Amino acid sequence: MTLRSDIQARAAQLRVRFEAAGAQVVDTPLLQPAGTLLDLYGEDIRARAYVTTDALRGEQMLRPDFTVPVVEAHMRHGAEPARYTYSGEVFRRQEQDPDRPNEYLQVGYEVFERDDAAASDAEVFSLFALQVRGLPLRAAIGDMGILMAAVQGLNTTDKRKAALMRHIWRPRRFRALLDRFSGRVPVPESRKKLLETEGDLTGSAVELGKRRAAEVQARVEALREDAKAPPIAENELLALEALMAVRETVPFATEQMRDIAVDLPQINPALDRLDARTAAMKARGVDVENLDFEASYGRTSMEYYDGFVFGFYAEARPDLPPVASGGRYDALTRQLGDGEEIPAVGGVLRPDLMLLLEETGK
């Protein structure tokens, strides 16, 4: 059993190292306004975070992660560029697995910098790799930007692309949409019947509720438009599927994706960025030849990573969550920044898991 005081001591040590790397210490309140988190993650967050209320401030959540409050603090009064570190408890509601802790320490490092995204990505990855050096971990990286570029460049309507982008972090719904937009699954009966009608629909049903008849009519129009659009072409679809399945070491993965880019040329700029990042990581001494790249990595985690993503896993302990993980979240700063935005990348470490692995390794 790892002592809590040992975990805290390790967390403090890690934070000192991040400070030495140039980060400024930030602290955030344990209670976060629930509204921001709900807007961001939707109702799903309630299954993962503890919600409490009072009559004055309404719903509050026990901090489920640091990224959101750190971004908010930076957007309010941060200087540029900025590097932050923090250490503290996060809380995760557990409804399924009694063995997973509902409270644990995280130590993080976040970089807000405009100039050179590849350099910032490499800086964060190599700094985390250094902290976990010697532990029996497998590192994996990915890049949500490549998949997003592939979707945005599809030869189909903007509405379909927007629908796919909206569900890029929900692989099953994404799959269902792709199947529908490519005509692989039949149109549901109810939809067929609706599409056979014309003009304004004047049913006998009573209009009630805040969603108005005009909105219903607008969606019917949109569905009619969509029915006229041709399906996504087979070669694009196959290329997209091949892309999502890429799982190789970085050099081989890059090669495979350049081949796929023959059918999906829109991913070439994103692949150039991957090349630049790989070079920057190499320059920092990362063994990229043997580093795993997974194109679908990051699709099922918290939905804010939109570029580089990484994780360090205990291979012998598949039951454990990643010991370290992180990624780039440029869009999150836009969403929380009230018109402002800044490229940002960072990650978190789990000192408790590090100690656990060290003890069992002895």
Added chain:
Amino acid sequence: MTLKLGVPSKGRLMEKTFDWFAKRNVTLTRTGSDREYAGAVEGVSNMELVLLSAGEIPRELAAGRIHLGVTGTDLVQEKLPRFEQQVEGLAEMGFGHADLILAVPQFWIDVDTLDDLDAAASAFRAEHGHRLRIATKYHRLVREFLTDAGVADYQLVDSQGATEGTVKNETAEMVADITSTGETLRANHLKLLSDGLVLKSQATLWRSRVAKYDGDEKAALNTLLDLLEHRK
């Protein structure tokens, strides 16, 4: 000690439970006045009747304060995470049928499936600046169902009663509620989603896996199980 059986204290559910046990040669009766929550058991020795609100029965089973309890599948699954580990279903009792369903206004002719709902929710959020509200008291079941289906941009608002009225009152855009016939839905101008069945529920006799069973309690349980078996 005695084997404790929890039964809903009110109305048809209690009467039907009494009938169900009577057919299996176990007589449950309410003792004292109508207002007094006490009962008696004949047919199985060392068994005790505890009258409780149906909503509290899952919790009492999970805490091991009662050994057996009669309540709906819906309430057990909503209130007990990993319910299979805490309780065992001994018998489906064939009454109290109710489905937990998703329903939207009838005039939403563009919404028939979860797929439609997801797209409508996205458009609704863009138009109104807040997520599409679903009134329910079954938060966990509905959330898990919608997460599984990949529906986004909705929010659950709590409604402990008269849920079908929330749409008209504009405190919610749609509902997730229990229905047995669908009549209340139709009366409130609502319709079912074709793939929106969250759960089929009926009154079920549950056994607590957590409660302690001493010699007398074990004997009483076996006597009861024999009687239930005999009937089948």
